[in-house]
Amino acid sequence: MSAPIPLRVVRDRAALDLPAAEDAVAALLRALGRDPDSPHLAETPRRVAASLAEMLSGPHFDLTTFPNDEGYNELVLATALPVRSLCEHHLLPFAGVAHIGYLPGDRILGLSKLARVLELFARDLQVQERLTQQVADWLQEHLAPRGVGVVIEAEHLCMSMRGVRATGARTITSALHGVLREDARSRQEFFSLARTAA
Numbered sequence: 001m002s003a004p005i006p007l008r009v010v011r012d013r014a015a016l017d018l019p020a021a022e023d024a025v026a027a028l029l030r031a032l033g034r035d036p037d038s039p040h041l042a043e044t045p046r047r048v049a050a051s052l053a054e055m056l057s058g059p060h061f062d063l064t065t066f067p068n069d070e071g072y073n074e075l076v077l078a079t080a081l082p083v084r085s086l087c088e089h090h091l092l093p094f095a096g097v098a099h100i101g102y103l104p105g106d107r108i109l110g111l112s113k114l115a116r117v118l119e120l121f122a123r124d125l126q127v128q129e130r131l132t133q134q135v136a137d138w139l140q141e142h143l144a145p146r147g148v149g150v151v152i153e154a155e156h157l158c159m160s161m162r163g164v165r166a167t168g169a170r171t172i173t174s175a176l177h178g179v180l181r182e183d184a185r186s187r188q189e190f191f192s193l194a195r196t197a198a
C-alpha cells in the first residue's frame with residue numbers, strides 16, 4: 001500500500017512565455033553585436049529559449065511513501081545522485097553530485113523519489129545553499145523522518161569558465177535535520193558514508 005503525496009511545487013512549462021523568451025534572446029544577441037537573422041544564428045533564439053524552458057520546468061510526479069512495516073530504523077542513503085542547476089547570479093550551470101539520506105519514522109520513501117525531489121528544486125534559478133536546504137526541508141516536512149541529511153558537491157561554471165577561473169574547484173554544502181543534526185554519532189555516520197561515496 002502506498003500513499004502518494006502530491007507535490008506543491010510544480011514548474012509548469014506551459015506557464016513560460018517561450019515567444020517572449022525567444023525575442024529576448026534575439027535582442028541579447030543584437031546587444032552583443034551579433035546578427036540573430038544571419039543563417040548561423042537564425043535558430044539560436046528558439047534553441048536557447050527551449051533549453052532554458054527545459055532546465056527551468058519539470059514533470060509532475062507523486063511522492064510515493066510506504067508504511068515502515070519492518071520498523072527499519074537505520075540510515076537510508078542515496079549517493080552520487082547527479083545534480084545540475086542554473087546559478088541565479090550568472091545563469092550559468094552548476095553540476096555535481098548529491099548524497100541524500102534519512103532516518104525513517106513511520107513511513108519509508110520510494111527510492112527514486114529522493115532523486116526526484118532533488119530534480120524538482122534543481123530546475124530553478126538557484127544558489128547551491130538554498131537548493132541543499134530546500135531538499136532537506138521538503139523531506140523533513142513531507143516524510144516526517146527522524147532525521148534528514150543532504151550533501152551537494154558541485155562545480156560552478158561561473159567560477160571555472162569566467163571570473164576567478166578556478167577550474168575543478170568544488171563547492172560542498174550540507175543541510176541536516178532531526179537526529180542527524182542533533183546526535184554527533186549519527187551525524188558522523190552520515191558524513192562518513194557520504195564521503196565514501198564521493
Ligand SMILES: Nc1nc2c(ncn2[C@@H]2O[C@H](COP(=O)(O)OP(=O)(O)OP(=O)(O)O)[C@@H](O)[C@H]2O)c(=O)[nH]1
Nearest residue numbers: 087088089090126127128129156158159162163164
Ligand atoms: N553563495 C553562493 N554564491 C554563488 C553561487 N553561485 C555563484 N555564486 C557567487 O555569486 C557571487 C556573485 O558576486 P558578484 O561580485 O556580484 O558577481 P561577479 O562580479 O560576477 O563575481 P566574480 O564571480 O567574483 O567575478 C560570486 O562570488 C559567485 O561565485 C552559489 O550557489 N552560492
Ligand SMILES: [Zn+2]
Nearest residue numbers: 087089090158
Ligand atoms: Zn554564478
